[in-house]
Amino acid sequence: MKWISGLVLGLIVLAVLLAPVISPAGPDVSSLRHAFEGPAPGHPLGFDSAGRDILARLLYGGQNTLGGALIALLVALALGIPSGLLAGYYGGWFDAAAGWLVNLVMALPAMVVLLASRAILGSTVWVLMVVLGFLIAPSFHRLVRGIVAGVRGELYVDAARVSGLSDARIIWRHVLIVVRAPIIIQIALVAGIAIGLQAGLEFLGIGSGDTPTWGAMLNEAFKNMQRDPVLMLWPGLALGLTSGALVLLAAGLRDTLEDPGSRPRTVTPAVPTAVTPAVTPAAPTAGPGERAALLSVRDLAVAYPSGEVVHNVGLDVHAGEILGLVGESGSGKTQTAFSILGILPETGRVSRGSITVDGTEIVGLPEKRHRELRGTVVAYIPQEPMSNLDPAFTVGSQLVEPMRVKLRLGRAQAVRKALDLLSLVEIRDPRRVFDSYPHEISGGMAQRVLIAGAMSCEPKLLIADEPTTALDVRVQAEVLGLLRRLQRDNGLGVLLVTHNLGVVADLCDRVAVMREGRIVETGTARQVLHTPRDPYTRMLLDAVLPLEVT
C-alpha cells in the first residue's frame, strides 16, 4: 500500500512541478467567453467561472498548496526536532521551559490563531504557513522529547559516553537513529494536516484570494455549485488524493519502520549466578609502594541531595595489578567507580577528596578534558553486556566508531583493528561477529565485544563493574581468564568492582572491602581472604563458605 500511495504522491508532485511545461499559459489567463465550458482541445478539464483553464489552476494551485504545506513542515521540523532533542537529552530547566511553551501553543486553537495572524500579518499564504509551522512544531517536539528521554537512560548511551564520545556525536549516532522513523511517520501525517488546514482557510476565503490554491478553487466552486457542480470535483479530488495518500503512506511507513521484526531486538541478559568456581589463584603481589599509582583515590566523598553515600574512600591501583573492590549491594562500589569515570548521575557530585588517574587530577576537571581521558587512559567494562550495545548497529560499527574519533583512524584501518581486537578477545569468527547485530550474539560474546571495545584505544586503566554477573558460570570463568590475560599482556591496572569473593580469589592481586560507603579493609587478596581483620570481611567470607580460597 505504501508503494501505491508513494507513487500517487510522486505523480501529483511531479505534475505540480511540471505545471509550466504542461500548462505554459499559466493559471490566470481568463476568457469570459469560455466560463463554465466543458473540456476542449488543450483544456482537458474545461474552464472555471472566470473562463480560466481548470487544469492550469489545479497544477499551479498545487504548487502553492503543497509549497505552503512544505514551508509549515520545515518550520515545524526546524523548531520541534532540535528543541525536543535538547529537552529529552539534557532535561533540566530547558525541558521545563520548553514543556511549558509547548503546552501553551497546543492549547491554542489553530484556526483562531491563523485568523488572527491574517488580520495582523496580512493574507499572504506563505506567511500564514510559517505561523502554521509554529503551531504544529509542538507535535514534533513532544514526539522527539519523549523518545530521546527514553533512549537517554539506555545503558548503551551511557556506554558511549564512557567510551569518551561527545554528546553531539552520541545524539547524532545513537539518539537520532531512534527518532528517525517516528519523525518520518509524523511528517507524513502532519503534511496531510497542514494541507487540510491551509485548504480550510482558503475555502473560508481567508487565504490570499489572488493566488491559486486548491482551497481557493474549492471556495470558488462552492459559490457556483448550483450552476456547475463538477467544478468541486477537481480540487476536491486533488486534496482527497493527496491527503489520503499521505495518511496511507504514514501507515505503511509505520508498519515497515516500527515492525519489531525489522529492527534488531534488545535482549535482556541472564540473571546473575552463584559464586564463580576457582580458576587459577592469583599470585599475591606485594604492595608496589615504590611506584606512583596509576589510580590514586584519597578521602573521596560522593554526595546526593539526600546525603553522602561514599565517605573518605582511599585506594590505589598500580600498573599491572588488579584491585578488587568488594562489598555487599549498596556499599558504594559503583559510586566510587563512577566518580573515577566522571559519570555520576546529574544529582550526584564528588563533594570532597582527590582522584588522580595517570597523574591527572580528575576532581573538578572540565568535562571536555575528562572525556579525552575516557577510552584512552581509563576504559570501562560494564555489568550488562547486552544493554550496553546499541541494538540498531552492528557490533563492528560500534567498535569502529570510537576508534575513528579517539584515535583518528581511517575506516579501513579501524575495521582492521576491530577485527584484530575481536581475535584478541578470543572470538573465533571475528568477521561474523563484526557483521552481527547485538541480538545475534550470546551474552558471553557481547561481554567479549565490550572488553574489545574497552581495549580499543589502548587504555592504561580498566574499570570493570561486575563484568561477569550477567553471564553463566562457564562463561564467567572464560571471561575472567580473558581479562587476566589481557591485563598481564598489556600491563594494565584494573579496578574490578564485584560482590563476588570467588572472582576476587581468582583474579585479584589486592582487595579493598567496602561497607556503607567506607573502605573497611585493604590488603593482598591472600591476606584478606585468609586472615581477614575486619569483622565485616569475616562476615562476607562466612556468607560464601565453604569457598575454596587458595
Ligand SMILES: Nc1ncnc2c1ncn2[C@@H]1O[C@H](COP(=O)(O)OP(=O)(O)OP(=O)(O)O)[C@@H](O)[C@H]1O
Ligand atoms: N542517583 C542516586 N541518588 C541517591 N542515592 C544514590 C543514587 N545512586 C546510588 N545511590 C546510593 O548510593 C549508595 C551506594 O550505591 P552503589 O550503586 O555505589 O552501590 P554498589 O555497592 O555498587 O551496589 P551494587 O552492587 O548493588 O551495584 C546506595 O546507598 C544508593 O542508595
